[in-house]
Amino acid sequence: MYLDRIVETKKNEVKRLKETLNIAEAKQRIADMPPTRGFEAALRSPKRTGMALIAEVKKASPSKGLIREDFNPVELAQAYEAAGADCLSVLTDVDYFQGNAEYLTQIREAVKLPLLRKDFVIDELQIYEARLIGADAVLLIAAILPTERLRELKATAESIGLDTLIEVHNAEELERVLEVTDRGLIGVNNRNLHTFETSLTVTADLSTSIPAQALLISESAIRTAEDIAYVGSNGAKGVLIGETFMRRPDIGEAVTEVMGTVCSQIDTGAAR
Ligand SMILES: O=P(O)(O)OC[C@@H](O)[C@@H](O)c1c[nH]c2ccccc12
Numbered sequence: 001m002y003l004d005r006i007v008e009t010k011k012n013e014v015k016r017l018k019e020t021l022n023i024a025e026a027k028q029r030i031a032d033m034p035p036t037r038g039f040e041a042a043l044r045s046p047k048r049t050g051m052a053l054i055a056e057v058k059k060a061s062p063s064k065g066l067i068r069e070d071f072n073p074v075e076l077a078q079a080y081e082a083a084g085a086d087c088l089s090v091l092t093d094v095d096y097f098q099g100n101a102e103y104l105t106q107i108r109e110a111v112k113l114p115l116l117r118k119d120f121v122i123d124e125l126q127i128y129e130a131r132l133i134g135a136d137a138v139l140l141i142a143a144i145l146p147t148e149r150l151r152e153l154k155a156t157a158e159s160i161g162l163d164t165l166i167e168v169h170n171a172e173e174l175e176r177v178l179e180v181t182d183r184g185l186i187g188v189n190n191r192n193l194h195t196f197e198t199s200l201t202v203t204a205d206l207s208t209s210i211p212a213q214a215l216l217i218s219e220s221a222i223r224t225a226e227d228i229a230y231v232g233s234n235g236a237k238g239v240l241i242g243e244t245f246m247r248r249p250d251i252g253e254a255v256t257e258v259m260g261t262v263c264s265q266i267d268t269g270a271a272r
Pocket residue numbers: 056058118119141167189219220221222240241242243244
């Protein structure tokens with residue numbers, strides 16, 4: 001199963017990372033860095049009324065293969081910023097998503113938006129590394145983290161100024177996450193990471209169990225303005241979109257088409 005394979009790869013990456021980076025040194029370097037950009041804060045006051053956007057810089061994925069041939073991460077990030085994205089998500093996994101930590105560092109210099117390091121975090125050291133390469137937030141995936149690990153990794157992230165986006169796909173994962181926190185950013189992944197199957201009803205089904213003080217981000221398989229209206233009417237306060245934008249030659253046009261200028265079509269009265 002591919003998720004297990006990815007985790008094996010990450011264990012090896014962590015082993016290698018431990019040879020070049022230790023926590024004491026990382027902490028020292030982080031102490032000299034400028035503060036993070038406020039990933040959650042940006043999503044809580046989105047540019048488009050009613051729906052925040054995390055736009056993703058993603059070249060390829062295990063489920064879709066190569067998504068975008070003409071891939072200049074900095075240009076793509078700038079186009080997203082110009083189109084009014086609130087935050088960016090940058091894939092840093094090399095083997096499965098053709099991402100790179102360097103893309104994130106380059107993007108940090110080129111745009112002002114808060115950045116999510118999109119990777120498969122299983123160890124503290126990856127979190128310190130995320131901060132060092134220029135991330136403002138990290139993704140924590142409940143499917144690969146036992147509850148206590150989730151709690152520890154979240155605390156580590158917060159101790160160095162990083163926000164967390166905690167990702168769930170089913171009720172069991174959500175229940176475990178709610179043991180750790182009932183606030184912050186909760187991402188509902190519409191894609192099952194084991195089968196690759198997608199359905200936006202995953203967001204609708206889980207949203208009723210997500211407390212109001214948490215911010216629900218609907219992730220994956222969002223393609224149209226109708227999809228935005230659907231997840232928005234079912235509790236999502238933000239969306240994380242990659243492939244739909246990456247497949248379009250003109251990123252800015254795609255963002256405007258999907259997001260609208262304001263998300264006025266959302267009937268938030270029906271939410272929850
Ligand atoms: O490209 P999409 O279908 O718009 O999906 C974006 C994002 O949700 C997806 O890349 C993602 C969600 N969770 C992940 C975990 C790891 C890697 C990737 C992901």
